[in-house]
Structures are given as C-alpha cells and as structure tokens.
Amino acid sequence: MSELAPPVAALIEEFSKLPGIGIKTAQRLTFYVLRSPADQARRLAEAILRVKESIIYCSRCFNITEHDPCSICQDPQRDRQLVCVVEEPLDVLALERTGAYKGLYHVLHGALSPLEGIGPDNLRIKELLERVRHEEIHEIVLATNPNFEGEYTANYLVSRLRELKSELAPRQLKITSLARGLPIGGDLEYADEGTLRRSIEGRLDLGA
C-alpha cells in the first residue's frame, strides 16, 4: 500500500466536499470514523439518509419540514398578516427561540450575491411576491443578515415590494426590518464601526 485503501480514499473525498472541510480535516474525520464504534458510524450514515428522505420544503414559506404545509404555516395561532423574510431555515429557528415573533415566515434560501452569481431567480423571491399578492399580508419584516449580501437583498426586496403596492390597494403593505444597533450583553468599546454608526443613526428617543 503506497496509497490508501479505496474505501478510505473515497470517504476522505466525500468528507472534503462538505463546506469548510479541507483535505486534512477530511482525513481526520475519516480516521475518526474508522476508529469509532460501528454503531456510531451507522447512526451518522443513517441520519444523512433520513434527512434527505424525510425533509421537504414547505410549499408556502419554503422552510424545511416533514409535512407540507409546515407546522408554522398551519398554526391557527399565528398572525397571518405578518410575514418575516429570512435567508435560511436556521434563521427561522433563531427567531422562534426568542418567542418574540408570532407571524409567518418566508425563507429565501440565500441572499443575492452578484459576485457569486446568485440572482433573484435563484432565491424564493418570485414566490414571496406571489404570496404578497394573494395572501392577506399587511406587514413584511425583512430579516436578512446584517451584512453586504443581506442588506443588498433587503434593498432589492423593498423596491420590488414597492412596485406591488398599487396592485394591492386598498390593502396597505408595511415594510419593516429588524432593528440594527448594539448587541445586548455586548461592550460598546468592542462594537465594530458599522454597528456603532447604525446605533447612533437609529438612536432611540427615550421620551425624557
């Protein structure tokens, strides 16, 4: 053996296709799997297969779900006039954990990125505009990431949603975004310039 056994080389190759996993990490993971109990390796393999078999996208909000429509879209307790637009399913999870949001969601599955060739047709934007047209939505909360691609996507959505407004009359459509500012528990001294600038520009009137 001056080369690795084919099954070992194959697993290294498959691991190295995962994002952020280089060849060295793929080798480490492979040798970990080789050494780990057969049971644990089987659970990992089966979890990969099961997630692909059982997880689908909600045909309404495009969140991941085992049943279509998803449990949030089906929940009669949710405010159906309010739709929060996020980039990824994990963002839904993060917002749900706050317990502060009671509306529906719309998952774009990414953000616009001219550099990476991701345009409006690669995201669930057409479907969002259709929802706005046909559902009784009164407010869209833009919750894309506070980075370049996220802000760019939000700006694009604002312009597309504004175009729709005349079509919707007499229904009013409010467009909002998550507040920007200092993170709670953070230290002003360590806040980056962008955050600090936004927190000054958006300073709150304490009504004193």
Add this chain to the structure above:
Amino acid sequence: MSELAPPVAALIEEFSKLPGIGIKTAQRLTFYVLRSPADQARRLAEAILRVKESIIYCSRCFNITEHDPCSICQDPQRDRQLVCVVEEPLDVLALERTGAYKGLYHVLHGALSPLEGIGPDNLRIKELLERVRHEEIHEIVLATNPNFEGEYTANYLVSRLRELKSELAPRQLKITSLARGLPIGGDLEYADEGTLRRSIEGRLDLGA
C-alpha cells in the same frame, strides 16, 4: 415548529460528535446536506458504511487494510529487518509518499498520554515487542510525532526495547529515530525555539 424537525436535529447531533465539529459547524453541514443533491448525500452515507464494513487492521503491523495481512507486510520487495513505528495509519501514508523508506511498519494507534489516561495497554506496544522477539528485525525506526506525547512514547519504547536486547542475542537490535531539525523550505527566522534548539544540538558535520 418552534424546534427543528427530528431528522434535522438528529443529523446535527451526529455531525457534532465528530472531532473538531462544534454545534454551529454541525448545523452548517446539516443544511448543506439538506440542500445538496440526493446523490451526493447518499455517496457520503455509503462511504461511511463501506469504510466500516471493509476496512480492518493488519494483524501484523496494525495498519488499516482491506486484506489481512496488508499489502506492505506481504510485499516481498520490502526490507523485513527494518520496522518503522508510527502513531497513526496516516503517518504510514506520509512516509510512503516520500519513497525513501523500504521497510515494514508498526502502527501504535496513538501515543502515550498520562493526562488523557492513555497508557501502554491502550496502544499496540505489546504487539510491537512480540514482533521484535519473533521476527528477524534488526532496526526499529521510531517515527512518533515530534511533540510531547510522541517523544514520551518514543522514550518509553526505547527503554522497553533495551530490556529486550539480552533476550535477542546474538541478534543485534538498532534503535533509531527520524532526524529532527529545520523543515526543508522553511525559514530559519520563523522556526520555533524547540526546532531551532534541536537543529543546533544535532548539527551536521559537513566534513570540511
């Protein structure tokens, strides 16, 4: 859904059991698998299963192999009087790639680490000593890692091998280790203190 669908949570959990994979990375990997073609996910799952099914340890050198004994131990071209002791199968691969070594190997599967509770019985040390007793071995090349655990393991092996020497007579047993010094292509300025100290202590006589 205020929590993740169970198959998604399960895959995140399995990924996060891998070494160096935290919860955030496990989430990223899971969502990557969700988005990747079914085919690619299946190949990863199958590669994991296949590696566990088909890879065994060579009963002689404890390298990983599909057939016992492994192709190196079976190769009549290899020098059977020479055995290189390494910590891991990947070390065998690294040495094979140099093309500079033509002997056999012995894979310890780790290094002694009192802090982590890894003692001689957790490694293939007993098996190494048996091989030295019963095979016509004339030189042991210690190629454990040049770090604390590796050096500690090498020192331990030297003392155990010395104890054996009287048993082996009249056969002589030479014990060597890989040279320490400046890495080729490296920059003296950036070499760490330990490397530089070893490269001074082991300075080469150029015979001028």
